[in-house]
Amino acid sequence: MNKQERFFALKISSIMATRMFGLFMIFPVFSVYATQYENTTPYLIGLAIGIYGLTQALLQIPFGYLSDQIGRKPMLIVGLIIFFIGSVVAANATDIIGVVVGRALQGGGAISAVLMAFLADFVSPDQRAKANAFVGMQIGMAFMLSLLIGPLITVNLGISGLFWVIAGLSIVALGIVFTLPYVKPQAQYTLSISNIKQVLNTNLLRLDFSVFTLHLILTCAFIVMPILLVENNIVATDLKDNWTMYLPVMLVSFVGMLPMIILAEKYHKHKTMILTAISIMIMSQILFYQTPLTYTTFFILLTLFFIAFNAMEAMLPSLISKTATTDKRGLAMGMYSTSQFLGAFIGGVFGGWIYNTYGLNSVFLFTTLMAIIWWGIMLTMQQQKPTGE
Numbered sequence: 082m083n084k085q086e087r088f089f090a091l092k093i094s095s096i097m098a099t100r101m102f103g104l105f106m107i108f109p110v111f112s113v114y115a116t117q118y119e120n121t122t123p124y125l126i127g128l129a130i131g132i133y134g135l136t137q138a139l140l141q142i143p144f145g146y147l148s149d150q151i152g153r154k155p156m157l158i159v160g161l162i163i164f165f166i167g168s169v170v171a172a173n174a175t176d177i178i179g180v181v182v183g184r185a186l187q188g189g190g191a192i193s194a195v196l197m198a199f200l201a202d203f204v205s206p207d208q209r210a211k212a213n214a215f216v217g218m219q220i221g222m223a224f225m226l227s228l229l230i231g232p233l234i235t236v237n238l239g240i241s242g243l244f245w246v247i248a249g250l251s252i253v254a255l256g257i258v259f260t261l262p263y264v265k266p267q268a269q270y271t272l273s274i275s276n277i278k279q280v281l282n283t284n285l286l287r288l289d290f291s292v293f294t295l296h297l298i299l300t301c302a303f304i305v306m307p308i309l310l311v312e313n314n315i316v317a318t319d320l321k322d323n324w325t326m327y328l329p330v331m332l333v334s335f336v337g338m339l340p341m342i343i344l345a346e347k348y349h350k351h352k353t354m355i356l357t358a359i360s361i362m363i364m365s366q367i368l369f370y371q372t373p374l375t376y377t378t379f380f381i382l383l384t385l386f387f388i389a390f391n392a393m394e395a396m397l398p399s400l401i402s403k404t405a406t407t408d409k410r411g412l413a414m415g416m417y418s419t420s421q422f423l424g425a426f427i428g429g430v431f432g433g434w435i436y437n438t439y440g441l442n443s444v445f446l447f448t449t450l451m452a453i454i455w456w457g458i459m460l461t462m463q464q465q466k467p468t469g470e
Contacts, residue, residue, distance in 0.1 A: 086204050086212065092257055093200045094216040096157070097193065098223035099254040100164065103247035104133060104187060105224050106231035107240075108303040109323060113311060114240045118177040123437040129180045131300050131429015133188030137422030140191035145198060145415025153199040157192050157258045164190030165251040172244035183244065188422065190251075194414035197398060201414075202264070211346070216398060221338075221391035225331040232323040281416070284404050287462050288397055289417055291355070293424035294455040295393050298362065298448045300428030302386065304436055305444045313374045330380060334387035341392040351400060352462050354392065359456045362389040366452060370445035 107130065115126045148156045164187050171183025197216075204212040235243045309315070315326065345354040365385040372378050401417050435444050 086208055089203045090200060090212045090215055092261060093196050094219035096254045096257050097196050097216060098219045099250050099257075100161070100190070100192070101220050102223040102227050103164075103168070103250040105227035106234070106243060106247060109228045109231050109307050109327070110235045110240070110243070112304055112307050114235060115177060115180075117240065118180060119175060121177045124433045125177045125181065127300075127304050127429045127431075127433015127436065129177060129184055129429075130304060131426045131432070132181050133184045134296070134300070134422040134425030134427070134429065136185045136188030137191045137193070138419045138426060140189060141194045141418040141422065142412065142415035144191045145194035145412050145418070148195040148198060149412065152263055153195050153202070154258065154261055154263045156195045157199075157261070158255065160190035160192035160195070161251050161255045161258065162190070163187075165248055165255075168244050168248035168251060172241050172248060174241075187247075191418070191422070193418040193421070197401070197414040197418070199261070221387075221394045222331075222335070224394075225327065225334075225387070225391075228327040229324050229331070284463075285401070285413060285416065287458060288401055288404070289420035290458055291393065291455065292397050292417060293420040293427075294451050295390065295397075296421050296424035297428035297431075297451060298366070299390060300425045301432035301435075301444050301448050304429070304432040305441055306383070308441060309374060310379070313379070315374065315376050315379055326376070326380060326383070330383050330387055333384050334391055337384065337388040338392040338395070341388075342395050345392075345396050346399065351396060352459070355396060355459050355462070356456060358389040358392045358396075359452055359459060361385050363449060363452045363456065365389065366445050366449040370442060370449065 111130055112126050115121050115129065144156050144160060167183045167186025167189065169183075170186055171180050174180045174183055200212055200216060231243065234246055238246070310323070310326065341354045341358060344350040362385075365382050368378075368382050368385075372382065398417075401413065404413075431447060432444050435447055
């Protein structure tokens with residue numbers, strides 16, 4: 082990428098990472114600290130963690146479509162204002178239902194598709210894979226940092242203070258948005274059945290299902306993992322020592338995913354690397370289910386999980402940008418992001434229900450089954466050339 086493309090990719094990834102960082106920071110703490118709210122149940126814990134995915138899923142396509150019609154920048158501003166309002170609602174909640182409402186509003190700022198389309202607008206086609214991989218890695222890093230910083234903020238400021246920090250992050254992201262250029266898109270089209278069908282071809286649907294399942298498994302995992310850390314005495318009850326687990330995992334998993342990204346992007350081994358990543362994910366979920374957990378075993382299994390997760394987060398957006406046509410890119414990114422956040426919602430709802438009904442460890446049986454189905458679907462994937470240019 083040239084200097085201008087690198088700088089633009091940095092801005093887009095900073096907005097995306099700041100917002101996702103805010104959404105993810107409750108993952109490592111909420112299932113432990115949620116007991117301080119009135120009317121808390123395991124099901125409502127899962128709903129509070131995952132509900133943002135439902136509103137994200139419902140609004141990604143409208144946001145992506147409107148960004149194709151009136152411009153990316155106005156939709157980014159609207160989305161971040163909605164996200165800020167949701168964070169304030171959650172920060173002031175005393176009942177867990179209030180947190181559910183706040184998280185739903187956070188999800189109403191459905192700008193992921195808009196950001197991905199904006200990036201594709203300003204980066205040349207031959208550099209787009211690198212730019213998307215860069216953004217994907219930034220999101221992965223934001224998620225991993227959220228595992229470290231979320232517990233530290235919560236220990237010192239409480240869960241309400243955590244939501245106030247998230248509200249502040251949305252203002253930071255909004256400030257970055259104001260530095261972006263406004264460009265009215267050239268393509269104008271109606272949101273018709275025929276246009277929607279163009280982003281429902283089998284190649285795109287496989288990628289949509291991939292991100293759906295990836296985030297379903299992620300949300301399920303973080304209903305369970307914070308509680309396992311405490312129940313197995315791996316970290317202190319107040320989670321202030323989470324960094325002793327998550328920091329090494331962050332570093333090792335980041336290094337571990339790099340060979341997969343290189344093989345996928347440089348040597349065009351996307352299918353092989355995707356199947357490899359899913360296989361690693363399946364292995365981690367099976368072993369979480371049946372292995373006695375100590376610091377060492379938890380560290381190894383969590384590292385395997387994040388090698389697979391981070392690799393997929395980097396590879397999938399790159400493949401979407403290559404497959405979607407230029408004039409429907411916002412719509413295609415909307416479908417992709419809808420799938421991603423719908424997966425987070427379904428993971429929260431089903432993970433909470435399975436935890437409530439069958440016990441904590443049974444959640445891993447569900448995630449294993451979903452990963453096996455995912456592997457079978459991606460086995461039919463074919464290497465494809467870009468059709469967008």
